[in-house]
Amino acid sequence: VGITSQSGSIRVGTSAEADLRTVSGHVELQRCDGRCRVFTKSGRIAVGDTREADISTTSGSVAIDRVIGTVQVRSVSGRVSVGSSAGGPVTASTVSGTITIRLPPAVRPSVHSAGRGTLKSGFPPGDDVEVHIATVSGRAELVAG
Amino acid sequence: MAAAFPGGSPAVEGTIVFTDIVGFTEYTAVRGDAEALQLLATQDRLLDGSLPGEARIVKEIGDGLLLWFPEPVAALRCAFALHGGFEAESASTGVPLWIRVGMHHGRALPRGTDLIGHDVNLSARIADVAAPGEVLASDAVRTRIDPASTRICFSELGPVVMKGIPEPVRLWRATEC
Numbered sequence: 001v002g003i004t005s006q007s008g009s010i011r012v013g014t015s016a017e018a019d020l021r022t023v024s025g026h027v028e029l030q031r032c033d034g035r036c037r038v039f040t041k042s043g044r045i046a047v048g049d050t051r052e053a054d055i056s057t058t059s060g061s062v063a064i065d066r067v068i069g070t071v072q073v074r075s076v077s078g079r080v081s082v083g084s085s086a087g088g089p090v091t092a093s094t095v096s097g098t099i100t101i102r103l104p105p106a107v108r109p110s111v112h113s114a115g116r117g118t119l120k121s122g123f124p125p126g127d128d129v130e131v132h133i134a135t136v137s138g139r140a141e142l143v144a145g
Numbered sequence: 146m147a148a149a150f151p152g153g154s155p156a157v158e159g160t161i162v163f164t165d166i167v168g169f170t171e172y173t174a175v176r177g178d179a180e181a182l183q184l185l186a187t188q189d190r191l192l193d194g195s196l197p198g199e200a201r202i203v204k205e206i207g208d209g210l211l212l213w214f215p216e217p218v219a220a221l222r223c224a225f226a227l228h229g230g231f232e233a234e235s236a237s238t239g240v241p242l243w244i245r246v247g248m249h250h251g252r253a254l255p256r257g258t259d260l261i262g263h264d265v266n267l268s269a270r271i272a273d274v275a276a277p278g279e280v281l282a283s284d285a286v287r288t289r290i291d292p293a294s295t296r297i298c299f300s301e302l303g304p305v306v307m308k309g310i311p312e313p314v315r316l317w318r319a320t321e322c
Binding site for chain 1: 171
């Protein structure tokens with residue numbers, strides 16, 4: 001499904017693949033069995049379960065319950081929360097927002113961080129999943145969940 | 146520096162491109178004015194290296210640009226080069242930097258160094274719905290491109306209703322393939 005709106009909000013139940021974008025509205029996608037791509041300028045983004053996710057927002061918040069595979073999130077100032085099954089690399093970037101990545105408790109991620117922000121991780125290092133975090137002044141945290 | 150279109154010229158046909166540095170306001174707030182200025186200098190440098198001779202910087206709009214190209218292949222190649230340049234800057238500085246680009250091929254009326262018209266407004270609206278790191282193009286751009294010879298590919302977003310534009314517009318995401 002592909003929907004683009006200037007100001008309206010978008011709500012989608014289950015989709016094989018999705019490209020959803022709105023300038024000022026919100027986006028809610030309950031489930032995506034393939035790749036989902038979502039963009040808002042200022043609206044919040046809520047995604048349930050998805051296989052792959054490519055999410056961008058300027059000032060909206062991003063909440064992804066669970067991504068099975070690759071996930072990439074670009075945010076300027078919003079709050080980002082991503083649940084990953086550690087089945088693919090996790091990339092999250094923000095200028096001044098906060099990033100929370102939830103990973104399975106037993107996972108040993110390979111964490112790469114860039115920028116001047118702060119990163120907190122309680123996981124032992126390993127190579128189970130690649131996690132890339134970039135922040136200019138934001139905060140990032142990897143938590144079990 | 147913006148260059149004037151030929152004096153007294155009627156409507157000019159070409160590819161009209163809007164670019165925007167995503168998060169420039171926030172970047173300036175957290176890194177300061179001097180670094181923001183450096184970022185714009187970086188954009189200028191990247192543009193200098195990718196703008197063909199016959200293209201024009203119509204105007205700078207804060208951190209954004211209005212560019213004009215006589216044909217869309219050069220416009221797309223320039224957009225991809227800018228994206229690549231910003232990605233390389235991000236990788237080397239560790240600072241997340243993206244631009245987004247929208248373009249449309251049509252006609253516009255010169256007004257001094259500026260361009261005026263519906264097709265300019267449409268191009269700006271297309272840039273509005275481009276995500277960070279994306280190049281979006283209208284059908285008028287796509288139909289002038291031969292993917293096989295240019296190695297430029299398009300995936301459709303579908304018809305999009307845009308503010309102030311009476312008819313839905315077919316939009317395409319352009320990528321190098």
